Amino acid sequence: MVKWWLLSAAFVLWTALGSVIVRPPADATRHGPGARTSVRIVSMAPNLTEILFALGLGPNLVGVTQDSDYPPAAAQKPTVGSFWQPSIEAVIAMRPDLVVTQTFAQHRELSRRLRRMGYRSLEVAVETVAGLSEGIAAIGEATGTTGQADALCASIRAEIDRLGTLTAGTHRVKVLWVVQREPLRVAGRNTFIHEMIELAGGENAIGPTVHIYPAVGSEQVIAARPEVIIEPAMLPGAMEQQRQQALAYWNRFENVPAVTAGRVYVIDGDVVSRLSPRLPVAIETIARCLRPDLFGD
Amino acid sequence: MHPSLTPRILLFRTALATALLVAIMLACAMIGPQDVSLKAALHRPPAGAAVSPDYEILVRVRIPRVLLAAMVGAALAASGVIFQALLGNPLADPYILGVSSGAGLGAMIAVIAGLNWTLWGRSPIAIFAFVGALGTVWLVWGIGRVTGRYQVTGLLLAGVVVNAFFSAMIMFLVSVAKSQQLHATLFWLMGNMTEEDFFVLWMGGGGIVAGITALYFLGPQLNVISVGHEDARSIGISVQRVECIAFAISAFITAVAVSLSGLVGFVGLIVPHAVRLLFGPDHRQLVPLSALVGAMFLVVADTAARMVVAPAQLPVGVVTAMIGGPFFLLLLVSHSRKVFWPR
Numbered sequence: 001m002v003k004w005w006l007l008s009a010a011f012v013l014w015t016a017l018g019s020v021i022v023r024p025p026a027d028a029t030r031h032g033p034g035a036r037t038s039v040r041i042v043s044m045a046p047n048l049t050e051i052l053f054a055l056g057l058g059p060n061l062v063g064v065t066q067d068s069d070y071p072p073a074a075a076q077k078p079t080v081g082s083f084w085q086p087s088i089e090a091v092i093a094m095r096p097d098l099v100v101t102q103t104f105a106q107h108r109e110l111s112r113r114l115r116r117m118g119y120r121s122l123e124v125a126v127e128t129v130a131g132l133s134e135g136i137a138a139i140g141e142a143t144g145t146t147g148q149a150d151a152l153c154a155s156i157r158a159e160i161d162r163l164g165t166l167t168a169g170t171h172r173v174k175v176l177w178v179v180q181r182e183p184l185r186v187a188g189r190n191t192f193i194h195e196m197i198e199l200a201g202g203e204n205a206i207g208p209t210v211h212i213y214p215a216v217g218s219e220q221v222i223a224a225r226p227e228v229i230i231e232p233a234m235l236p237g238a239m240e241q242q243r244q245q246a247l248a249y250w251n252r253f254e255n256v257p258a259v260t261a262g263r264v265y266v267i268d269g270d271v272v273s274r275l276s277p278r279l280p281v282a283i284e285t286i287a288r289c290l291r292p293d294l295f296g297d
Numbered sequence: 298m299h300p301s302l303t304p305r306i307l308l309f310r311t312a313l314a315t316a317l318l319v320a321i322m323l324a325c326a327m328i329g330p331q332d333v334s335l336k337a338a339l340h341r342p343p344a345g346a347a348v349s350p351d352y353e354i355l356v357r358v359r360i361p362r363v364l365l366a367a368m369v370g371a372a373l374a375a376s377g378v379i380f381q382a383l384l385g386n387p388l389a390d391p392y393i394l395g396v397s398s399g400a401g402l403g404a405m406i407a408v409i410a411g412l413n414w415t416l417w418g419r420s421p422i423a424i425f426a427f428v429g430a431l432g433t434v435w436l437v438w439g440i441g442r443v444t445g446r447y448q449v450t451g452l453l454l455a456g457v458v459v460n461a462f463f464s465a466m467i468m469f470l471v472s473v474a475k476s477q478q479l480h481a482t483l484f485w486l487m488g489n490m491t492e493e494d495f496f497v498l499w500m501g502g503g504g505i506v507a508g509i510t511a512l513y514f515l516g517p518q519l520n521v522i523s524v525g526h527e528d529a530r531s532i533g534i535s536v537q538r539v540e541c542i543a544f545a546i547s548a549f550i551t552a553v554a555v556s557l558s559g560l561v562g563f564v565g566l567i568v569p570h571a572v573r574l575l576f577g578p579d580h581r582q583l584v585p586l587s588a589l590v591g592a593m594f595l596v597v598a599d600t601a602a603r604m605v606v607a608p609a610q611l612p613v614g615v616v617t618a619m620i621g622g623p624f625f626l627l628l629l630v631s632h633s634r635k636v637f638w639p640r
Contacts, residue, residue: 007507011503015500018496022495081610082609085484090331090608104480104481113492117353
């Protein structure tokens with residue numbers, strides 16, 4: 001019995017000692033966020049890398065994630081792990097003045113860990129078209145490049161408006177955006193892809209759904225009657241191969257207008273799945289699929 | 298009972314294993330995707346100057362992570378021993394009574410709800426996982442008690458069904474989650490180590506070491522119980538009381554481990570078996586040695602997880618299964634003649 005009492009006493013003592021000596025961590029930052037020229041920046045996502053390059057901060061970037069390949073200079077930068085599994089050691093080794101992350105759980109966690117060690121981090125939510133402008137503005141503010149940020153947002157806006165005028169008043173083409181073929185998964189209404197389709201003068205063939213990227217059955221595809229089917233290519237090098245597979249797959253839907261009209265497109269996935277300053281390029285790529293006549297194709 | 302196990306042999310083996318563990322931890326702290334110079338790390342920076350990156354990486358990233366891996370490995374292996382002994386089932390592991398799915402469901406709810414606060418340095422995922430784990434064990438235990446005479450069968454069945462039910466709920470939440478949220482939880486469900494704050498390590502470590510020590514104290518009773526409940530009763534051991542305490546403690550340390558690192562599989566299943574194959578089934582020895590071997594195993598596995606695809610990293614659960622599986626099969630084949638399965 002004595003040993004049990006001793007064990008309990010030791011445990012209580014240890015716990016008490018811990019709260020006195022080690023103390024619970026405070027979430028305080030050593031230097032808070034605010035306008036400051038950041039000399040060494042680490043980007044934790046390919047689209048954030050694109051934004052930083054567009055703001056002219058390319059030379060300040062000292063680390064990027066593995067899939068950052070645009071602009072080409074980004075691919076030359078040292079990597080700090082993957083988008084989903086960043087390596088905090090690699091980030092620290094870069095001695096960054098600013099780490100820019102997205103806002104989902106893993107990036108929040110990374111940024112919390114970095115802040116605990118006194119690093120400055122900026123979380124930006126770039127998940128919608130409006131969020132892109134806000135994100136660019138926030139990065140501009142944190143890096144002292146507000147002027148460039150405003151100009152960048154304005155030029156993106158102008159490009160989008162130009163495309164909007166081009167497609168305005170025309171028939172809204174019904175688009176099925178295929179994220180994955182087997183099992184079939186498409187882009188729902190609560191995505192930036194949906195926004196891009198609308199900005200390109202189209203309409204999402206899928207109505208409101210519970211899921212963000214809903215899995216749909218053949219029945220829904222037939223009922224949705226899409227006029228155009230778009231598949232973003234997962235591997236840029238294998239676009240032609242994916243096009244062949246897509247045609248073979250979609251030919252089974254004889255009554256879908258997109259199939260009968262031969263309007264199944266496989267497009268560059270990188271441009272359309274990253275919400276970056278290349279957004280107008282993405283919208284134009286989609287618009288060219290929807291209304292080739294407007295672009296003289 | 299193994300008369301050959303004298304206190305001296307036990308002490309010697311434990312001390313040797315502890316020394317080995319410390320050596321492995323030190324070695325693994327020196328291995329990582331970034332080259333770290335020990336000299337630079339230990340060099341004291343002049344007052345006011347920033348600490349060197351070597352110091353920061355070694356002391357604030359790697360050492361906490363190695364310590365965490367050791368704690369989690371020890372907790373899972375020790376509670377694996379207890380679950381195998383009490384359930385009399387070689388397939389038992391710390392997760393068999395629903396800890397994993399309960400914790401997983403808790404974590405999933407925290408992620409989907411998008412909670413973003415910290416309590417004593419712990420994220421909502423960890424806290425929800427801890428509560429989910431303990432709540433589930435309590436539920437399963439309660440159902441098991443109702444089944445009365447066939448308690449072990451009842452417990453196992455209740456565990457399996459609750460696991461399946463909660464897994465289905467996890468799958469439901471996975472299917473409605475945003476793809477980004479999904480990724481965060483997938484890594485958690487496969488075991489995800491990060492460096493933790495020293496306060497968290499201190500508290501978690503205290504709880505785990507105290508728990509393992511208590512399980513060690515129960516070793517002699519567990520030895521008798523694993524021979525047979527009737528025998529144990531006949532020499533005056535209150536079987537139910539011992540079972541209850543042992544279950545509660547192992548569930549507690551498992552919940553602590555799970556809330557620290559997500560669901561690291563395999564350690565709690567194979568380490569106790571490996572130790573039993575090599576050193577015999579005496580629980581006085583099985584508990585401390587399994588804990589130490591579990592710690593070594595997870596420290597090594599986590600180092601591999603950090604290194605294989607560096608600078609990215611793998612979920613540690615993938616590595617434990619990939620190293621542990623073949624290694625255990627090898628051990629099983631070479632030692633199968635002297636197997637002493639519980640009961």
